[in-house]
Amino acid sequence: MNYKVIDKDTYYRKGVFRHFSEDCKCSTSMTARVDVTRLVSYSKKTDTKFYINFLYILSKVLNSRDDYRMAYLWQTEELICWDEINPTQYIFHDDTKTCTPVYTTYYEDYKRFYECASKDIEEAKKTREYGLDPVNHPNWFDASYISWLSYDSLNIELPDGYLYFAPIVNWGRYREEGGRLLMPVSVRMNHAIADGYLIALVYRLLENEIEKFTGDTHEL
Numbered sequence: 001m002n003y004k005v006i007d008k009d010t011y012y013r014k015g016v017f018r019h020f021s022e023d024c025k026c027s028t029s030m031t032a033r034v035d036v037t038r039l040v041s042y043s044k045k046t047d048t049k050f051y052i053n054f055l056y057i058l059s060k061v062l063n064s065r066d067d068y069r070m071a072y073l074w075q076t077e078e079l080i081c082w083d084e085i086n087p088t089q090y091i092f093h094d095d096t097k098t099c100t101p102v103y104t105t106y107y108e109d110y111k112r113f114y115e116c117a118s119k120d121i122e123e124a125k126k127t128r129e130y131g132l133d134p135v136n137h138p139n140w141f142d143a144s145y146i147s148w149l150s151y152d153s154l155n156i157e158l159p160d161g162y163l164y165f166a167p168i169v170n171w172g173r174y175r176e177e178g179g180r181l182l183m184p185v186s187v188r189m190n191h192a193i194a195d196g197y198l199i200a201l202v203y204r205l206l207e208n209e210i211e212k213f214t215g216d217t218h219e220l
Helices: 014-023 037-046 050-062 110-124 196-215
Strands: 003-006 027-035 070-073 078-082 086-093 098-103 140-146 168-172 175-177 180-190
Touching (some): 037 180, 037 196, 050 110, 050 140, 050 168, 050 196
Parallel strands (some): 086 140, 140 168
Antiparallel strands (some): 086 098, 168 180
16 A cells, blocks of 8 residues: 655646635546447457456556546645555345445456456355445545446535545446447546546546457456
């Protein structure tokens, strides 16, 4: 859990950061459809889980820029950037209709990530405890699959003035449109460290990484 402290006076978004962390504390979010046709085909061809493959790509994208790894330490009033962030995924239990948070460590090595994520999911299926532990997992971001619906919009609200900078990403079921498989993905970030460009960039990076991932050879 290493990080670097950002100098607020030389931070390239210092004007925006000051305004949206002092004058107008708010978040910004966006929902768009991502073409996952190639990733679905790849997952079937390789007999791997689409869900874990997408989780890996999403984690890789959010680790690719400092803007997505920011945090605010209210105890010291420091703006920081984590060296790495990891996904908090959620496992749904059909019998209780509840979820269990799963803290999965991100590894750039696909094979290692896939194996660890699979193991984490199986372990989470054995419990019905909620088990949320943000204190001991400060550099984790929310990554939640809404499996029951291919939705058109989604909004996540946090308390007014709460300087929570970790990305919150949700995605729903993909559906066929015009011969392609499109999946709704929602990204929420704090406006102090992200704007429309940076959130829109997440979608562009996802599509680029999907194309690169499905063009590479990954063997488990």
